[in-house]
Amino acid sequence: MAPRRDVARRTPLSRERVLEAAVGLADREGIEALTMRRLAQELGVEAMSLYHHVPNKEAILDGVAEVVLTQVNDAVDQLDAQVAQEGWQAAMRRRVLTAREVMLRHPWAPQVLETRTTMSLPVIGYFDGVLGVLLAGGFSYDLAHHALHALGSRALGFTQELFEPDDHEVGEAEAMAVLEQVADRFPSLAGMMAAVSHDPADPTLGWCDDQREFEFGLDVILDGLERRRRAG
Amino acid sequence: MAPRRDVARRTPLSRERVLEAAVGLADREGIEALTMRRLAQELGVEAMSLYHHVPNKEAILDGVAEVVLTQVNDAVDQLDAQVAQEGWQAAMRRRVLTAREVMLRHPWAPQVLETRTTMSLPVIGYFDGVLGVLLAGGFSYDLAHHALHALGSRALGFTQELFEPDDHEVGEAEAMAVLEQVADRFPSLAGMMAAVSHDPADPTLGWCDDQREFEFGLDVILDGLERRRRAG
DNA sequence: ACCTGAACACCGTTCAAGT
């Protein structure tokens, strides 16, 4: 009837097309917009049609997690890790920051990844690569195992910040307001906020540069691991 | 009519009673069981009655996060931190592991905390205490600020494990099965799993002791921070 | 003031029916 629908129907649905659309929808409108009905609409189809390509919504979430992790793997595979030449720390740093670049394009991904209970092949593959860097760097299996745990989600380029809401500007303004109200009850935080200056020349609007803080935390862990490696 | 309802109604509803019931419900049946209708039923009341004590469900989630953080604060306040005598690392370690004990009683709490966008007073209070330990330990405001970011959720005693599903035994058995199937594609992981032995004398059933791994990661970070503090 | 029942606008999902 409506020609647009016929056009959309020309390419038949498939698991891949469903997941691609799901990732795009989550990127554009947030993960809460990813409903069966909304996703179907995006594909010019009825909600029930999705069930022919995917068993249920949980499988869609598993799928989008896989898509993102595959993008991460594609990105890190471009890196020619020369651990022997540059050292494992530099190789790991580059790998993690590359993963982070991909993750930043999908702000909803950490939330989804953390709720997946089954290990997908792309996740296994990614951590196999991380582990490979450690082993090439001279880690024992045992220490490398601890290292994986110590890195945790940071290996994939993200940390869950408890202090930073989605909208940083609004969030920080709110935080400031709350803190000012109760400065006397929280002397350490009040002192820190007074002392840590907002550099007006700094391009970051807030007082925390996410990328710098991420790299600081990562380097603290990498250095600590290297010291333990050397200690045997 | 039914006497049970009258008994339940004797103590009138209040925000506190609602939140207490919500925490209990989440503890017993998981966070997904925490719905307005189910929570009301728990309190012997209609779902709509909850709206007289709480503006909406989001506020209930904010509230349960506050309850948990208040429990954490109560627990760490029992600790008499003698930073000067034992050093900041020991004080911090004790504080974080105490917070962890509370968090382990509410396995759903990390998930909820991470989705809160507004900083509640108990969270501010907790981090003020963490910061206090750092400052007493000789950290500059600037380095202490970085340290808060580096610790992240670990300061509250939890990390989001990407490899560990809710049911560890089932999860690990599944993981083993998957890995065995594809061992040739993931040589590093396959090697590690062969090398890192399951000690039969070890009380932990799986091959990762969560508590040990958490403490390892925490110590890596604390050591790294101490080195940076000493470096000035 | 506090609680209720019916209703509304959403979910994910089942099922029988269409092509």
Add this chain to the structure above:
DNA sequence: ACCTGAACACCGTTCAAGT
């Protein structure tokens, strides 16, 4: 084989009505 519409069992929430 693939897609659909109606329907079901759930959500959170609004509103008018009860006490």
